[in-house]
Amino acid sequence: MANQGTQGGPRIDPVSRRIVEHIEQAGRLPQKVRTPEAAAAVLCVLSRRLSKGEAKDLASCLPETLQSLVQPCAAHRDLASDVFDRGEFLNLLAEHLKIEAAEAERVARAVLQGVRALLPQGEIEHLRSQLSSELWELWGPHRAAA
Numbered sequence: 637m638a639n640q641g642t643q644g645g646p647r648i649d650p651v652s653r654r655i656v657e658h659i660e661q662a663g664r665l666p667q668k669v670r671t672p673e674a675a676a677a678v679l680c681v682l683s684r685r686l687s688k689g690e691a692k693d694l695a696s697c698l699p700e701t702l703q704s705l706v707q708p709c710a711a712h713r714d715l716a717s718d719v720f721d722r723g724e725f726l727n728l729l730a731e732h733l734k735i736e737a738a739e740a741e742r743v744a745r746a747v748l749q750g751v752r753a754l755l756p757q758g759e760i761e762h763l764r765s766q767l768s769s770e771l772w773e774l775w776g777p778h779r780a781a782a
Contacts, residue, residue: 648701649700649701650699651699651754652698652700652701652702654754655699655750655751656671656675658750659675659746659747659750664742664746665743666735666742668734668735669733669735669739674733674743674746674747675705676706677732677733677743678729679694679698679702679705679706679747679751680709680732681725681728681729681732682694682725682748683695683706683709684709684718685717685718685720685766685767686767687717690717690766694706694755694759694763695707697754697755697756697759698754702751717766722768722771722773723737725744725771726740726741726744729743745774748774748775748776749775749776752775763775
């Protein structure tokens with residue numbers, strides 16, 4: 637299968653492997669998009685929307701393999717975030733991955749929902765405070781408070 641990011645590639649830490657498996661199972665990624673490429677693209681576009689500090693905080697909360705995908709995006713940008721809505725987020729993602737916007741939404745949902753499952757609640761709240769409700773909706777249903 638085209639999306640078998642867990643086979644035949646470099647070694648991957650166990651938490652990142654769970655996220656990759658979640659993306660592959662839940663996302664129904666387009667055939668031409670591999671899971672690591674999808675994760676990197678979504679997290680890089682997201683990091684542009686966040687403040688530089690929050691982008692770095694997000695990267696530091698990710699497991700090692702995913703950190704290596706997003707840290708360069710967080711480190712090489714201006715202090716201010718780019719302001720764009722859900723439509724532009726999906727267009728940027730679609731352009732990056734060379735796919736249609738509808739496919740970009742499926743990719744974004746799969747990656748963001750997989751990442752959300754491993755983030756601490758405090759980091760989720762920080763991310764939520766920087767995103768519009770329409771962009772936040774891609775992250776999936778709200779987690780119940782413990």
